[in-house]
Amino acid sequence: MTAADPIILFHAPQSRSTGTLVLLEELGAPYELRLLNMKAGENRQPAYLAVNPMGKVPAILHNGALVTEQIAISIYLADLFPAAALAPGLDDPRRGPYLRWMAFYAGSFEPAAVDRAMKREPGPQAMSPYGSFDAVLATLAAELQAGPYIIGEQFSAADVLWGGALQWMTMFGIVPATPEIQAYIERTTTRPAAVRARQRDAELAAAQSA
Numbered sequence: 685m686t687a688a689d690p691i692i693l694f695h696a697p698q699s700r701s702t703g704t705l706v707l708l709e710e711l712g713a714p715y716e717l718r719l720l721n722m723k724a725g726e727n728r729q730p731a732y733l734a735v736n737p738m739g740k741v742p743a744i745l746h747n748g749a750l751v752t753e754q755i756a757i758s759i760y761l762a763d764l765f766p767a768a769a770l771a772p773g774l775d776d777p778r779r780g781p782y783l784r785w786m787a788f789y790a791g792s793f794e795p796a797a798v799d800r801a802m803k804r805e806p807g808p809q810a811m812s813p814y815g816s817f818d819a820v821l822a823t824l825a826a827e828l829q830a831g832p833y834i835i836g837e838q839f840s841a842a843d844v845l846w847g848g849a850l851q852w853m854t855m856f857g858i859v860p861a862t863p864e865i866q867a868y869i870e871r872t873t874t875r876p877a878a879v880r881a882r883q884r885d886a887e888l889a890a891a892q893s894a
Contacts, residue, residue: 689714689746690714690715690746691713691715691716691744691745693715693716693742694732694735694741694742696719696722696727697885697886697888697889698886698889699741700740700754703754704742704744705717706844706848706877707762708761710768710841710875710877711768711770712765719892720732723892724892727739727741736752738752740752742757744757746760753790754790755786755787755789755790755845758841758842758844759783761841762840770844771840771841772835772840778836781835782834782840782842785827785834785835785846786842789845789846791813792814792820793824796817797817797853797858821859825862825864833871834846839872839875844872846872847869847872847878848873850865850868851873854869
């Protein structure tokens with residue numbers, strides 16, 4: 685099997701796996717969807733818990749390899765389709781910053797955003813995985829101001845991740861819609877692949893609701 689073989693995406697509409705759907709469209713990758721209705725609790729049934737014991741999406745299956753965790757999936761897919769140029773190569777000096785911002789999303793930004801949404805205190809800085817919400821936002825703001833993308837002039841899989849996340853976070857008031865964040869969301873989420881993927885995602889969500 686090769687990269688040309690379809691990626692199987694375990695997908696629940698309007699969830700974290702929407703970002704993976706966008707990435708697959710950006711990559712021009714062949715894929716098949718295995719839909720889960722999270723409102724009906726399908727992600728908590730034994731069949732899916734055998735795929736991901738956390739009951740979370742996304743998950744992908746490719747070439748016999750099962751990959752869970754949104755960041756791992758993003759890195760795997762972008763490296764699998766190098767012709768799409770959505771990931772710096774191993775010898776590219778931007779590879780380190782690219783991986784840094786992937787890890788920063790999972791290790792700092794999302795925990796900080798969830799704590800803020802749940803109105804939870806982060807705890808002592810020495811014990812917090814992200815330090816403080818304000819420090820996380822200031823770090824992100826500085827990177828976006830340098831832009832136009834996370835690693836400079838090149839749009840990458842990191843921007844698929846961050847653009848979609850910031851769109852949701854600002855929509856629900858978790859992250860402030862500052863001018864630099866709004867401009868970044870506009871740059872990253874109005875691309876044809878993103879529009880196409882989100883339109884399909886909305887149709888899938890409507891079908892499940894019906």
